[in-house]
Amino acid sequence: MFDAKRLLDQFMGGQGGGTANQGGQGGPADFLKGAGGGALAGGLVAILMGSKTGRKIGGEALKMGGMAAVGALAYKAYRDWQSGKAPVQTSAQMPQQQNFPMLPPPSGTPFNPSTESGQQSLARNLLRAMIAAAKADGHVDADEQARIFAEMDKLPLSSEDKAFVMDELRAKLDVDAVAAAAATPEEAAEIYTASLLSIDVDNAAERGYLAMLAARLNLDDALVAHLQQTVASAAGKAAQPVG
Template sequence: MQDAKRLLEQFLGGGQASGGGGGGDFLRGAGGGALAGGLAAILLGSKTGRRLGGDVLKLGGMAAVGALAYKAWRDWQAGKAPAQTAEPARASTPLLPAPPGTPFNPVNEMGQQRLARHLLRAMIAAAKSDGHVDAQEQARIFGEMDKLSLSSEDKAFVMDELRAKLDIDAVADAASSPEEAAEIYAASLLAIDIDNAAERGYLAMLAARLKLDDALVDHLQQTVTTASASAPAPV
């Protein structure tokens, strides 16, 4: 049986709040960057990926994405300017888990697994958005995946998503609420560095399909950027 929530921890680590097994070793890879090793590094190949530190690492997995999206959402609703949320990590308000029972943090297992699948699909689609995951790259990824402790169902999920045609509408249509739309966008930001026109274009189209307010998009981008900037550099 596929465990999307655990698979997401293979991408983003399994922090204290998630209680995932095996995530701790992943988090310690390459200077503590959450996307510095493991499945994310295999998927992203030569791409740098986002490095997260501090409170984000303590949360890990789905909780980390939810916390980032919730912070951006809360700041946006409060009418803050994105620049006001960009203080150094040591001076900023601690990143808090999203409240249980909200779209950012479902309380039942079915809701958690559903959200985790949507976030995983968003991350894989974002990673494919610049076209670097071709057939040859897929073969390399599948070979590297065999070295990880993944169930056959989890491997099949990643393989199917990698092989599938990039479908931005499917990613956006998965959002059942504005809050989940924000979280899907946050997960997409985590999967890539915006270093070329294809990635920037993909994110712009995704924000439009998700019907995200421009100011909320700015907050989501600033929140993820600030969290990345607080991480230690790989050694």
């Protein structure tokens, strides 16, 4: 049976625990790249992004599991925005990696559904958002898809996992469909966070996609700034305004 939560762990290269590491192997930690773990670019996102460097977030976040890590980042940004705080800017020369405690979002909230069905639904929406973001610059053409599928065959993925990724990669990029999955403002913040995590904003197409996604999700400009800065801080980068 397709397990969206487990696949999200593998997308992010996190440790996750639970079903993601049953049997002592085959979990996301088995193909982490880089010393110390916690490199988002070490998961399936790296395969999707090709030669791009990807976002790198600290191991402390990814020990929580993929969905919890996205939720923790979105929850912090959302809470700071609601409290009226201004985003704390980090310097491009001296970025501050994860200079805040990574707290799991409260259970029973849109950031962390209390039911298994709710968690699976959210994980599926986050996966779709990440794949769409990875396609935003148009580099995932037919040849790139073939390379991705070949690389996926080397990973401990189920046939259901592979089918989900293949279907999403082959689907037409549809920012409206990504945004429509958000049933609450909190879910909208998480979908935007997941998109930020799977993209390096280095060209106009990517910036345009994220700006369009924020608009379709009806995210407040100040919240968008908080989300961008929170992800950038966790990645040890300076935030780049993307609209």
